Every structure is written in structure tokens, then in C-alpha cells.
Amino acid sequence: MDFKDSTPDALATDLDPARQADGATRNMDALIIKGGRKLAGRVEISGAKNAALPLMAATLLAPGVHTLRNVPLLSDTRTMAKVLEILGARVEFRGHTCKIDTSTITSLEAPYDLVRTMRASIYVLGPLLARFGAARVSLPGGCAWGPRPVNLHLEGLGAMNAALDIEHGYIVGKDVKLKGTTFRFEVVSVGATAQLMMAATLAEGTTVLENVAFEPDITELGADLVQCGARIEGLGSRRLVIHGVRELKPLDTSIIPDRIEAATFLGAAAITGGSITIERCDSGHVAAVVHKLEEAGCDVLPGNREVTITGPARLGAVDVVTEPYPGFPTDMQAQMMALCSVADGRSTITDTIYQDRFTHVPELARLGCDIRLDGNVAVVTGVPHLQGAQVMATDIRASAALVLAALAAEGETRISRIYHLDRGYEALDQKLQQLGADVERIRE
Ligand code: UD1
Numbered sequence: 001m002d003f004k005d006s007t008p009d010a011l012a013t014d015l016d017p018a019r020q021a022d023g024a025t026r027n028m029d030a031l032i033i034k035g036g037r038k039l040a041g042r043v044e045i046s047g048a049k050n051a052a053l054p055l056m057a058a059t060l061l062a063p064g065v066h067t068l069r070n071v072p073l074l075s076d077t078r079t080m081a082k083v084l085e086i087l088g089a090r091v092e093f094r095g096h097t098c099k100i101d102t103s104t105i106t107s108l109e110a111p112y113d114l115v116r117t118m119r120a121s122i123y124v125l126g127p128l129l130a131r132f133g134a135a136r137v138s139l140p141g142g143c144a145w146g147p148r149p150v151n152l153h154l155e156g157l158g159a160m161n162a163a164l165d166i167e168h169g170y171i172v173g174k175d176v177k178l179k180g181t182t183f184r185f186e187v188v189s190v191g192a193t194a195q196l197m198m199a200a201t202l203a204e205g206t207t208v209l210e211n212v213a214f215e216p217d218i219t220e221l222g223a224d225l226v227q228c229g230a231r232i233e234g235l236g237s238r239r240l241v242i243h244g245v246r247e248l249k250p251l252d253t254s255i256i257p258d259r260i261e262a263a264t265f266l267g268a269a270a271i272t273g274g275s276i277t278i279e280r281c282d283s284g285h286v287a288a289v290v291h292k293l294e295e296a297g298c299d300v301l302p303g304n305r306e307v308t309i310t311g312p313a314r315l316g317a318v319d320v321v322t323e324p325y326p327g328f329p330t331d332m333q334a335q336m337m338a339l340c341s342v343a344d345g346r347s348t349i350t351d352t353i354y355q356d357r358f359t360h361v362p363e364l365a366r367l368g369c370d371i372r373l374d375g376n377v378a379v380v381t382g383v384p385h386l387q388g389a390q391v392m393a394t395d396i397r398a399s400a401a402l403v404l405a406a407l408a409a410e411g412e413t414r415i416s417r418i419y420h421l422d423r424g425y426e427a428l429d430q431k432l433q434q435l436g437a438d439v440e441r442i443r444e
Helices: 018-021 047-062 075-086 119-130 152-158 190-202 216-228 259-272 285-296 329-342 360-366 395-407 419-426 429-435
Strands: 001-006 030-036 038-046 063-068 091-092 097-101 137-138 164-167 172-173 182-184 206-210 231-233 239-243 252-254 276-278 299-302 304-310 317-323 346-351 370-374 378-379 391-394 410-418 440-444
Touching: 030 395, 030 419, 038 429, 047 063, 047 075, 047 097, 047 119, 047 190, 047 216, 063 395, 075 091, 075 097, 075 419, 119 137, 119 152, 119 172, 119 190, 119 346, 152 182, 152 190, 190 206, 190 216, 190 231, 190 239, 206 410, 216 231, 216 252, 239 360, 259 276, 259 304, 259 329, 259 395, 285 299, 285 304, 285 329, 317 329, 329 360, 329 370, 329 378, 329 395, 360 370, 360 391, 360 395, 395 410, 395 419, 395 429, 429 440
Parallel strands: 001 091, 038 276, 063 252, 182 206, 317 346, 391 410
Antiparallel strands: 030 410, 030 440, 063 097, 091 097, 137 172, 164 172, 206 239, 231 239, 276 304, 299 304, 346 378, 370 378
16 A cells, blocks of 8 residues: 555554554554634535445455545545455555555455454455455454444345355355345444445346435445446435446546534534534535534535534534434434533433444543433533543544534643544544644644
């Protein structure tokens, strides 16, 4: 892998996940944030992590040189590049353009040390089985906020005629010839939808997938595969019909803007009572978040591929329930909790996607947030002011919630272990500085 020229300073530190996994080095940067500044100005949103990762894996479906533009420079996209390289692909970054040559695949094994650092590595399973008829991919294991099963990936591929075994912690498929089937997801799953959609493009016959996810990242993946020759009907709906084809052409696409990054910046303006314009943002993709922010008293003005938001002097309380797209995203639950913590009144936040996704609660409490957990419901009683403190990032979105709370808190907050943040936000500290926030990255 070759990240050339434009690696931002924020990523200049050693984020190589393989070395992190070894424990040889670990990016132990921290953020120091002095709160109380209202954000102002314009910020540009990077490409979507959750669109880039399945698309990078999808390059395995077709031999040749694939071109992905607007790829966010994140430790997660580096990890996916590493996974592809271990399989024998040649990956080259020039700025945000990533060229992946998958005509040189020599291995069909995604090893534990990489998969455990990033669960999305499992996306290579379907494409490997579809193109090569075999794969050996590590099970991802646990996650900071509880179990995240992959049974739907395995059941769906099984229904498509892939006899998969679990051997020594690895998912193993041999002599697989994928065949079309009808498969209904018992719960809406982003990951499993992407997995089966990719696999079905090269399966023999027609696959019908019911109760699928249609997050913009998924719809984009499908649309890009169609550009490569896949035959997919129903994109943007809960039912996909995929007619298998014999081969696909290489991808040539540009990654859509990251709706969660955009929504996080909306939150940053809202919590500081600031006014900012978010460029390269599809307002339709953040509609559920905008709706809640308006309910909390923000003024939101969608423009042409941009959104302007002005926060009120004090936010109002809101009730939020996470749901599959187009509902309120689980990936904004933690950030919304930070906002509710300083709102006038009592809010409730219910996560229906991941019932245990609350590792940010004790850290937010250190900043003075008043949050009571009752199962998958957080009852948040807004306080007039938060106070800076030392806190620890625990996962990508939990870290973002701490950043938002710190921007509103009186005094200095030190957020350690921000390698979590670097997995999902490109140069967040620099973008916040540009908006007038007092943010500094230090090496601990
Ligand atoms: C989920 C989010 C996605 C977010 C990501 C990371 C949804 C629908 N998905 O995607 O927006 O970016 O987390 O935060 O909001 N499940 C199973 N078996 C499986 C796969 C999933 O039971 O094989 C369950 C999960 O436990 C969860 C639900 O399905 O309750 C949705 O999971 P899924 O969408 O697959 O998770 P991610 O792809 O990680």
C-alpha cells in the first residue's frame, strides 16, 4: 500500500493496524479541547467510510484495475487496503484516489490480526467465494459495545449454496459454487445486505433478498456494481432482485460524502450555538438527524449539496429512537446524547440497533452529563453547563460524542485514545480548528 503525497498531518502518525495489533506501536495521540467557542465558517465533508469499505472489498469481484475516488484517509480504509494486499491485490493511494489491482490475487485468507482490528474486513468473504469459490476469513470476535453477530452473513451465504465451516476461529469455504435463492433477513442488517448483494452478483441464477438495508452506502454499492455489469433491481427499497452474471468489469467510482461525519458537524454547531455551512453534504441523507435538531431548536437550511445550521442559545430536549435508514442512525446516537446533556429538559435516547452501545455514558458523566441507563434507553437530564475533564475514547462514535461535549464544556478536556476517532473521521481536529474551535492534538 502506498499512501502518497496528501496524507494529512492528522494521519502522519503511525496508524498501521497490523503494527497496532502486534502491540509494537500504537497511536496514543490525545485531543486537548478548550470549550466554549461558538463554531463558525464552512467545512467540507470527506468520503463515507461505510461506503468506501464495502466498495474496496467489492473490487475482489472483478480482476483488473479499479479506481475509487474521494476515499477518506482513515485508519479503517488503510486496514481494508492491508487486507486486500494480504490477498495479493496491489493498492495505491494518490491523495484520495485509490487504485486497486485485483488481477494478482494469490491468497484467499483474511487473517485474525487484521479482521479483529476492523470488523468490516469480513466484507471480503462474499466476493472471494463468488469469484474464487473458496475463502478463509477470520471471525471478527467481540466489539467494545457488546456482541455483533455475523450469523446473517453466514446463513445467507449458506442459503446461496456455500457450505461454510468454522475452523479454529475462521470461516472456511471450499469448492463453493454460489446459486441464487430467496433469503429474508430476520433483522435489517447493513453488513449482511452488502455481503449478500456482492456475492449474488456472480451467483448462478437469481437471488431475491428481502428486508434488506437501504442505507445510502448500500444503494451506492449496488449502483456502482450495476455500472460494472451487475444486474440488480430494487435498489433503494427493502427487496432486491439480483440476476447473477458471469463476470463484472472493474469499478470506477467516487465515494459519496459521509453522512455521519456531516451529521456530527451539524451536532458540533448545535451544541456550541454556532452557525456553520457543511459542504459536500446530501441533505436527504441526514434528514432524520436534521429533523431532531430542528425539534431541539436549531435552524437548518439545506442548499445545493450543502447544509447551513444555526444553533439556539440553548437546545431543547428531544426523544430519539435509532432505526435502520431512513430512521435516526445508531452511528449518531452517542453524539445526540452529548447534545441532550446540555438541553433544557429531559430527553430519552433509545438504541434499537445495538442495545448495549453505551460505553460513552460513563465518560460523558465525567464531563458532568446526567444520564441514567435503563436497558437500551438512556434518560438524559440536561444541565446548564458541562465541565472539562480527562476522558477516554472507547469507539469511533463514542469519541465523537466526547468531542462534541468538550466543545461545549467550560475549561479544558483531554480525550485520550483517539485512535478510535482516526478510524472514522478524517482530520476532525483540523476541520474543527478551521471552524474556530480550540482543539490541539498531542502525542501522549
Ligand atoms: C450497524 C448499523 C450501521 C452502522 C454500523 C456501525 C443499522 C441497521 N446498521 O451496521 O448503520 O454504520 O452498525 O455502527 O443501523 N445482526 C445480526 N446478525 C448479523 C448481522 C447483524 O443479528 O449477522 C443484527 C445486529 O446485532 C444489529 C442489527 O442486526 O442488531 C443491525 O446490524 P448491522 O446493520 O449488520 O450492523 P452493521 O453492519 O455493523
